[in-house]
Amino acid sequence: MFIKKSRILSVLLVLLVFCIFVLLLVPFNLHSMSSAKTQHTDQPLIIAHRGASGYAPENTLAAIDLAMKSDAQMIEIDVHLSKDGHVIVIHDKTVDRTTNGSGAIKEMTLDELQQLDAGSWFDEKFAGERLPTLQEVMKRINGEKKLLIEIKSGIKAYPGIDRKVAEAVLEANALDWCIVQSFDTPTLKQINDQWPQITLHKLIVFKFRWLPLAFDGGITSFSNKKYDFAEAINPHYRFVNRRFVRNRQNAGLKVNVWGGKAPDSYEKIRHIPVDGWITDFPNLH
Numbered sequence: 001m002f003i004k005k006s007r008i009l010s011v012l013l014v015l016l017v018f019c020i021f022v023l024l025l026v027p028f029n030l031h032s033m034s035s036a037k038t039q040h041t042d043q044p045l046i047i048a049h050r051g052a053s054g055y056a057p058e059n060t061l062a063a064i065d066l067a068m069k070s071d072a073q074m075i076e077i078d079v080h081l082s083k084d085g086h087v088i089v090i091h092d093k094t095v096d097r098t099t100n101g102s103g104a105i106k107e108m109t110l111d112e113l114q115q116l117d118a119g120s121w122f123d124e125k126f127a128g129e130r131l132p133t134l135q136e137v138m139k140r141i142n143g144e145k146k147l148l149i150e151i152k153s154g155i156k157a158y159p160g161i162d163r164k165v166a167e168a169v170l171e172a173n174a175l176d177w178c179i180v181q182s183f184d185t186p187t188l189k190q191i192n193d194q195w196p197q198i199t200l201h202k203l204i205v206f207k208f209r210w211l212p213l214a215f216d217g218g219i220t221s222f223s224n225k226k227y228d229f230a231e232a233i234n235p236h237y238r239f240v241n242r243r244f245v246r247n248r249q250n251a252g253l254k255v256n257v258w259g260g261k262a263p264d265s266y267e268k269i270r271h272i273p274v275d276g277w278i279t280d281f282p283n284l285h
């Protein structure tokens, strides 16, 4: 009898923990979809993710060129630092997934990196695409669209990457069209301390409902004030609702969502008045 009772208690406890977990993690937009269906009229800014990466190998000049011909007003890229201190445009910290080579970016020189084929993995017709530098991408965009530069791994992994990126923006006189974003708060803070004229965005994955916590690499406390160096907070699209967006906007922050991997990813959150969609599939002209 005693064993039975304790079993029932254990099952109830597991159920309770599961329910709490689901309540905290269920995508916020499920709730907001049922509560507020009004379409907002302002069109979100279209931000081409890793270039127009749905159509061309991510973070290459081919993807940038397609994004330039799309309806995106802004283009997002990711950067790492090479062994000889060049800012390389690539998403992963190794070249393994998106080139025909292998190894860590920080262990390779620019010359070694630019000998790799960064296009064939996506489609043979892109064979010969190279890993571009930040400066090469900036030259290609040349202020005709905005550029959102994501520092993937921060100053701990790459001491000095803050300065390299800031100098590229300042030397190109590109303050009005370049923005720096990162999940890494210390990196953004350091940039803000030294170059407050650079526009910054704070990336997060999600904020727990009701709790002042967000996931941005680890669980950290969230407050608008904590991120007051940023122009925008950029969360995963599955974790935004109308209240989250309005609260940030009332505090003077913008909200751009990311994570939409399919052309119609953002259809279900059309009613939420976010400021921007970071998408692999901007419309091509």
Ligand code: G3P
Pocket (backbone or CB within 6 Å): 049, 076, 078, 091, 150, 203, 234, 258, 259, 278
């Ligand atoms: O712009 C935000 C988004 O790019 C973050 O995710 O992994 O695609 O860089 P990831």
Ligand code: CA
Pocket (backbone or CB within 6 Å): 050, 076, 077, 078, 150
């Ligand atoms: Ca990115």
